Amino acid sequence: MPDTPTKTYDLLLRRRSTLIIAAVGAAVLGGGLTLVLWPWIKPLLSAQSTFSILLMVAGIGILLSAFAICTLAERKIAGFVQDRRGPNRVGFWGLFQPVADGLKFLLKEDFIPARADRPVFLLAPCIALVVSLLGFAIIPWAGEIHWPWMPAGHTVSTQVASINVGVLYLLATGSLSVYAVVLAGWASNNKYAHFGGLRATAQMLSYEVPLGLGLLCVLLACGTLRLEEIVQQQAASGVWNVFLHPLAFLLVLISTFAETNRTPFDLAEAEQELVGGFHTEYSSMKFAMFFIGEYTHMITASALMVALFFGGWAPLPFGGFLADSTAWGWALVKFGIYAGKVSLFIGFFMLIRWTIPRFRFDQLMRLAWKGLVPIGMAMVVGSGVLVALERERNVFWSLVVNVALLSAALGVARLSKQEITGRQANMPEIEVGPV
Amino acid sequence: MNNVPSAAPANSDYGSIAILITIVTALALAILIASHLIGPKRRRGPIKHGTYESGVQPIGTARRRFNVRFYLVAMLFLLFDVEILFFFPWASLFSRIKAAGDTGAVHHVWATAMVEGGFGSGFFLVEMLIFIGILFVGYVYAWRKGVFQWD
Amino acid sequence: MSENTQLLVFGLLALLVLALFAGIALLSEKPVETFVFYVFAGAMVLSSAAIVFSKNIVRSATWLLGTLGSAAGLFLLLSANYLAAIQLIVYAGGILILIVFGVMLTAKNPFLGFAARPRELLIAGVVGVVLFAGLVSVMFAGPWPQVPNATPSSEVAPVHAIGTALLTTYLVPFEIVSVLLLAVMIGAAYLARPEKR
Numbered sequence: 001m002p003d004t005p006t007k008t009y010d011l012l013l014r015r016r017s018t019l020i021i022a023a024v025g026a027a028v029l030g031g032g033l034t035l036v037l038w039p040w041i042k043p044l045l046s047a048q049s050t051f052s053i054l055l056m057v058a059g060i061g062i063l064l065s066a067f068a069i070c071t072l073a074e075r076k077i078a079g080f081v082q083d084r085r086g087p088n089r090v091g092f093w094g095l096f097q098p099v100a101d102g103l104k105f106l107l108k109e110d111f112i113p114a115r116a117d118r119p120v121f122l123l124a125p126c127i128a129l130v131v132s133l134l135g136f137a138i139i140p141w142a143g144e145i146h147w148p149w150m151p152a153g154h155t156v157s158t159q160v161a162s163i164n165v166g167v168l169y170l171l172a173t174g175s176l177s178v179y180a181v182v183l184a185g186w187a188s189n190n191k192y193a194h195f196g197g198l199r200a201t202a203q204m205l206s207y208e209v210p211l212g213l214g215l216l217c218v219l220l221a222c223g224t225l226r227l228e229e230i231v232q233q234q235a236a237s238g239v240w241n242v243f244l245h246p247l248a249f250l251l252v253l254i255s256t257f258a259e260t261n262r263t264p265f266d267l268a269e270a271e272q273e274l275v276g277g278f279h280t281e282y283s284s285m286k287f288a289m290f291f292i293g294e295y296t297h298m299i300t301a302s303a304l305m306v307a308l309f310f311g312g313w314a315p316l317p318f319g320g321f322l323a324d325s326t327a328w329g330w331a332l333v334k335f336g337i338y339a340g341k342v343s344l345f346i347g348f349f350m351l352i353r354w355t356i357p358r359f360r361f362d363q364l365m366r367l368a369w370k371g372l373v374p375i376g377m378a379m380v381v382g383s384g385v386l387v388a389l390e391r392e393r394n395v396f397w398s399l400v401v402n403v404a405l406l407s408a409a410l411g412v413a414r415l416s417k418q419e420i421t422g423r424q425a426n427m428p429e430i431e432v433g434p435v
Numbered sequence: 436m437n438n439v440p441s442a443a444p445a446n447s448d449y450g451s452i453a454i455l456i457t458i459v460t461a462l463a464l465a466i467l468i469a470s471h472l473i474g475p476k477r478r479r480g481p482i483k484h485g486t487y488e489s490g491v492q493p494i495g496t497a498r499r500r501f502n503v504r505f506y507l508v509a510m511l512f513l514l515f516d517v518e519i520l521f522f523f524p525w526a527s528l529f530s531r532i533k534a535a536g537d538t539g540a541v542h543h544v545w546a547t548a549m550v551e552g553g554f555g556s557g558f559f560l561v562e563m564l565i566f567i568g569i570l571f572v573g574y575v576y577a578w579r580k581g582v583f584q585w586d
Numbered sequence: 587m588s589e590n591t592q593l594l595v596f597g598l599l600a601l602l603v604l605a606l607f608a609g610i611a612l613l614s615e616k617p618v619e620t621f622v623f624y625v626f627a628g629a630m631v632l633s634s635a636a637i638v639f640s641k642n643i644v645r646s647a648t649w650l651l652g653t654l655g656s657a658a659g660l661f662l663l664l665s666a667n668y669l670a671a672i673q674l675i676v677y678a679g680g681i682l683i684l685i686v687f688g689v690m691l692t693a694k695n696p697f698l699g700f701a702a703r704p705r706e707l708l709i710a711g712v713v714g715v716v717l718f719a720g721l722v723s724v725m726f727a728g729p730w731p732q733v734p735n736a737t738p739s740s741e742v743a744p745v746h747a748i749g750t751a752l753l754t755t756y757l758v759p760f761e762i763v764s765v766l767l768l769a770v771m772i773g774a775a776y777l778a779r780p781e782k783r
Contacts (some may be wrong), residue, residue: 053449056458061525110474114484120648126463133459137452160455161448165745168523168671175679179651182683190486192480201683202505205512208679212519216526225523225745286471289463352616362585365508369583373515374574380522381567387530390561439771453622456744507777513680514770520672521763524749531746559753562761569764573771580775 016092042417046147051156058210059136059160067295068098074350077311081354108284115186122189125286128180128293134173135300137161142313142334143235146326155326158335159228166225167215170304174259177206180293181261188281196277199267199361206368207258207265213376214251217383218308221245221392227304231312237393238320242309244398245383247406249309251376256301259367260294260435263353267361304346306338313338375409507582520568525563603628623663630656647686654678668745 012018034041044050072087072094079086087094112121137160144155163169178201185197218241222230232241242249258265265275279290306312313334315321322330359367382401383392392398577583605623635653640646661670711763752760 004546043737048449052448053454056451060458061510106470106473108470108474109477110471113486114479114481117467117642117645120645122467123648126460126467129463130456130459133462134452134455137455161451163448163452163667165667165671168668168675170505172671172674172679175675178683180497180680181646182686183644183648188486189535192487198501198505202508205508205683209515209519212516216519219523220526220529223527225527255545262437284474285466289466366583377567377571377574380526381564383527384560384563388557392530401577501690505772509680509684509687510774510777513676513684514767516680516775517677518767519766520676521752521760524745524752525670526760527745528749528753536676562751562753562757564765565761569761569768570771573768577771577775582771582775 009079015341019092019095023256042147042149046150046154046156048156052160055141055158056137056160056285058143060133062134063136063296064182064292066299067292068102070295070299070346070350071291072097072212073347074353077347077350078354081351096429102288105288106286111283113281117187117188117189121281122286122292124184124187125282125293126182126288128177129289129296131173131177131180132293132296132300133362135170135297137304138163138166138169139300139303139307140231140312141338142269143228143232143322144326144332145328152193155259157228158331162226163230164226164355166227167304167308168225169221170300171212171215173296174211175208177259177297180290184282184290185278187313188278192279192280193278196267196280200261200278203258203261203267203364204267206365210368210372210376211259212250213373213380214255215308217245217248217376220380220383227312230324231307231314234311235314235323236320238314238316238318239316239395240309240311240317240392243317243395244392245309245379245402246399247375247379247402248383249305250309251372251379252305254367254372257349257352258303258364259347260298260301262294262349263296264356265364266358267364292329295389298346299342299347302342302349303338305345308340310341324407371409371413375405378409392410438453511582520562521566525559529559529563619663623660626656626659626663630660643689644686645687647682650682651678654682664772668748 044054047402075097076094077087087097090096090100112118140157140159140162142158144157146155150156181204182197183341185193185195185200217232219225221241221244222233224230229240257263279287282290311317313322315333315337322334379402382405386394386397386401388390389397597692604625607628608621610620610624630653633649636649637646637653658670658673658678661673662666678726728741
């Protein structure tokens with residue numbers, strides 16, 4: 001007999017109507033509260049400082065719910081790729097699966113192995129969570145907003161913090177996230193965890209270099225480190241940076257895969273070799289914190305790429321629509337566009353995870369140091385020359401430089417007769433017997 | 436930007452980052468404590484609390500010496516990171532140098548003179564090309580010496 | 587004392603110190619700035635002390651993260667945003683990992699902890715006291731020069747100011763840095779040479 005629901009809550013959870021009633025109820029409750037408290041909310045929305053705090057709280061909430069949706073989406077996409085259904089038992093279409101997962105994590109025993117270093121063992125997941133939740137602060141979600149009750153000419157920015165080292169702030173939080181992995185690996189006092197931590201450190205450090213070089217190419221042409229200015233430039237001119245710097249985008253994309261420890265770069269947790277890698281000894285909420293960290297890092301990194309290369313909230317790669325609109329309705333539309341682009345990126349990340357096999361460690365290192373780093377250095381020089389010749393806003397000349405560099409790189413790789421990710425020359429051929 | 440308890444008037448945006456750090460740290464601690472309080476407490480034991488190595492008795496400690504390659508990666512990273520961080524001021528400045536009137540970016544007397552004298556962006560490009568060039572020589576040398584060889 | 591009691595005592599002490607800082611700050615001219623300065627400075631001193639007193643090298647390194655982070659915070663207070671970012675990226679992100687890796691590589695068994703012998707404690711104590719006395723005497727030696735508006739205005743981004751300075755006034759040091767980095771690269775090549783078997 002296939003899985004008959006027996007308990008009342010089980011029956012309730014499986015009805016589509018429960019879901020709809022819950023959603024409508026939540027909406028009515030939220031709307032009603034907002035309506036009642038509106039006179040108090042109004043001044044909070046029009047001052048930048050309080051608006052930033054509201055954004056911050058909303059941002060954390062949105063990121064955590066996005067994390068919950070991501071865990072479900074990841075398994076649904078895995079199911080789709082592997083031709084099965086994915087989670088479909090808890091709630092209608094498996095929609096309550098993240099809730100069930102969260103409860104399960106919370107109800108598990110808080111367990112620390114006897115030989116672990118207790119304080120560091122607890123510190124590592126905290127670093128993972130804290131550092132990954134800091135990144136979204138400088139993402140310009142929807143440009144500037146002018147509320148109808150504000151005096152003319154005044155706007156608030158939909159950015160938690162606008163700082164003039166913008167992109168470097170993201171690099172700094174990224175470089176701190178290495179510690180979560182290395183400390184988790186060390187504190188566990190487990191050989192799998194230790195190797196996982198070491199591998200992850202080497203990988204994240206190596207790929208931070210091409211990431212920085214790729215960002216540099218964009219910043220060179222934009223002349224600012226502020227994300228909101230970079231997005232505004234793209235929205236106003238209508239030319240997304242991805243058309244000007246496709247190679248730099250590729251560098252940043254590959255490095256982001258490696259920085260977030262996603263397949264094909266998930267050597268840190270290669271479950272077939274290292275059981276679980278750096279989080280082998282972690283369970284209950286401490287394990288969940290690493291996962292929240294990983295997914296949040298992925299979301300923030302996608303948002304960064306959207307801002308740098310895909311025009312942020314700009315709806316179309318031509319024209320210059322919405323560039324100067326500050327009405328709050330348009331801001332909502334802009335946020336929707338931004339969130340849509342980010343979710344496309346996340347979907348891409350997930351599809352890649354179930355499509356491409358994992359790299360071997362030497363392939364990984366060669367790809368970074370012999371492939372991406374020289375291309376990145378050449379890209380910086382190329383962008384510099386373009387800027388010096390005042391051609392950095394010209395799609396044709398930018399593409400010429402990009403194509404020339406790519407073909408030169410491929411040519412060198414071809415001449416050296418050693419593939420970047422292939423079999424290494426000094427390894428013996430494996431004898432394959434008759435099939 | 437008036438209500439935030441900011442570190443300095445010019446830095447009020449760092450005030451909101453400070454608040455964010457506080458909130459997020461509190462969140463992390465709350466999760467840890469909640470998990471500790473809610474989760475069941477069961478018996479301890481040498482087997483249960485032992486290190487998990489796929490059911491095999493762990494031999495020795497995991498904290499041992501490892502390959503020098505990892506140290507090398509950290510060193511190379513540091514090297515290239517410093518190089519990139521030297522590029523950033525140049526990169527954020529470079530496209531603004533072209534117009535000599537853009538004094539917001541170039542406020543040094545000599546730099547302005549250079550720009551007005553027609554050296555402009557070409558001069559700054561050459562400076563950076565020399566910097567990258569010297570490093571590139573080192574990169575090629577290291578490649579030939581097998582620094583980037585992993586096996 | 588059990589671990590939980592220790593934690594409780596430590597938390598209460600930290601709260602007391604914070605309250606003390608808040609008191610000092612309220613009496614000064616710029617309360618918020620002073621308070622933030624004392625928080626960062628206090629965190630820096632505490633984590634530095636913890637580095638010295640830790641008996642385990644990785645725990646020391648973890649505490650060093652606190653010291654470097656507080657230093658970045660102090661840079662931020664001085665409006666040196668770019669320097670703060672560099673402090674986090676290079677020191678916290680790179681050099682600290684390098685230190686941890688280096689110690690893991692060189693010592694025979696670095697994780698057993700390192701208990702200092704009495705003689706070493708004595709020498710270290712003498713050196714520390716002399717250094718501290720020197721610093722204090724310098725501190726009270728005379729009036730400190732006060733530079734009005736030493737922090738840059740928010741109009742010119744520090745990154746641009748640093749860039750201009752590097753590419754004009756300090757051009758030669760800037761190019762020499764690349765030679766230094768070249769030397770590091772050659773050192774790396776020496777490290778990576780194939781082992782003789």
